[in-house]
Amino acid sequence: MTGAIPSSLLIHTVAWIQPAVSTDTYGNQTRNYTVGPATSTSITGRMQQDTAAEPLADGRDPLERRWTLFTNQAGISGYDRIVFDGITFEVEGPPAPTYGASDFHHAEVALRVVSG
Numbered sequence: 001m002t003g004a005i006p007s008s009l010l011i012h013t014v015a016w017i018q019p020a021v022s023t024d025t026y027g028n029q030t031r032n033y034t035v036g037p038a039t040s041t042s043i044t045g046r047m048q049q050d051t052a053a054e055p056l057a058d059g060r061d062p063l064e065r066r067w068t069l070f071t072n073q074a075g076i077s078g079y080d081r082i083v084f085d086g087i088t089f090e091v092e093g094p095p096a097p098t099y100g101a102s103d104f105h106h107a108e109v110a111l112r113v114v115s116g
Helices: none
Strands: 013-018 021-025 029-032 039-052 065-071 081-084 086-089 096-097 104-115
Touching: 065 081
Parallel strands: none
Antiparallel strands: 013 039, 013 081, 021 029, 039 065, 065 104, 081 086, 086 104, 096 104
């Protein structure tokens, strides 16, 4: 990899969770993020909050937030999760790889956490 985000800008350490995949009794693929061969790997990146929703008028508090993870780590998929500062994020869609003049430079990973 010739190009990459300089390590001095990757100030956060996050857990990259890859689910264990199995088949249920109906033949459907299921993903488990907590047991079995699910893997957790520490990677560096830069977390950036993009949006935060306000409480709704009817009293519900959605606490919906969208973030972006910038990282030199290749291979993150839309089924993975990221844990940062005690918050678990779902990867929202496939990450956007960014390329330099000749090869992979970094990934921009859209993240979403919803509670409430």
